[in-house]
Amino acid sequence: MAATEDAVRLPALPWTVRIQLAAFSLAHRRDGSVRRLFCSLADLHAAAKRRPDASGVRSADVTVDASQGLWARVFSPSSAPAEQPLPVVVFFHGGGFSLFSAASRPYDALCRRLCSGLGAVVVSVNYRLAPEHRFPAAYDDGVDVLRYLDANGLPADLAVPLDLSSCFLAGDSAGGNIAHHVAQRWTAAISTTSSSLRLAGVILIQPFFGGEERTEAEVALDKVCASLSMGATDAYWREFLPEGATRDHAASRVCGRGPGAR
Numbered sequence: 001m002a003a004t005e006d007a008v009r010l011p012a013l014p015w016t017v018r019i020q021l022a023a024f025s026l027a028h029r030r031d032g033s034v035r036r037l038f039c040s041l042a043d044l045h046a047a048a049k050r051r052p053d054a055s056g057v058r059s060a061d062v063t064v065d066a067s068q069g070l071w072a073r074v075f076s077p078s079s080a081p082a083e084q085p086l087p088v089v090v091f092f093h094g095g096g097f098s099l100f101s102a103a104s105r106p107y108d109a110l111c112r113r114l115c116s117g118l119g120a121v122v123v124s125v126n127y128r129l130a131p132e133h134r135f136p137a138a139y140d141d142g143v144d145v146l147r148y149l150d151a152n153g154l155p156a157d158l159a160v161p162l163d164l165s166s167c168f169l170a171g172d173s174a175g176g177n178i179a180h181h182v183a184q185r186w187t188a189a190i191s192t193t194s195s196s197l198r199l200a201g202v203i204l205i206q207p208f209f210g211g212e213e214r215t216e217a218e219v220a221l222d223k224v225c226a227s228l229s230m231g232a233t234d235a236y237w238r239e240f241l242p243e244g245a246t247r248d249h250a251a252s253r254v255c256g257r258g259p260g261a262r
Helices: 002-008 015-025 036-042 105-118 137-152 174-190 216-221 230-240
Strands: 057-065 070-077 086-092 121-126 162-172 199-205
Touching: 057 105, 057 137, 070 105, 070 137, 086 105, 086 137, 086 174, 105 121, 121 137, 137 162, 137 174, 162 174, 174 199, 216 230
Parallel strands: 086 121, 086 162, 162 199
Antiparallel strands: 057 070, 070 121
């Protein structure tokens, strides 16, 4: 019996993470849906800073498509040689397709760390959120940012030359899902057109995928964290997918639609 209990025992999370998850759980109703007002009040934002911070990273917000409200926060290392093109990481934040932004403090801090640690330009996409903007809005925004970079690079006043042949997509949770599907769309698009932007890789950090059939992990972890319970994740899918679609929709899956998908 002891061996069986040890086999299913879950690793302990750091107390800081447990506090954050407990607070985030308060943002969910019993049916798993999100209290958007609560989240918006708790979602503190950081301003872009053109002056380098302690780690030598500067940032600026760039408008990609004003008609769609699409913009991105660009992080660049101030110590890089002005004539040396830098690799690019296009980052998509998590939040169940419906929460947070490129200006949210945790994601601003994460992108600064990536920029400093990798010596790369990080472009954090502020894609449109569900449920006001359902599938495929977030994917369209991701592709539009790649098209913008391919056509324009970055504004001259940022003085950041890019190596577009070394472009990576990255994202966590729902952002990982977006990165995956944007990569598929981009590679399909450039197969018939010329482009200087080439994807060198895709970095998925605990990406958010699903399906109508429950996995063993979903069932085992359902009650461990209220903010990531099956009820909560189902609610995220309902708000993101087209009306009437099931979790076997192609957006929920790594490759194609599931059986009986609508």
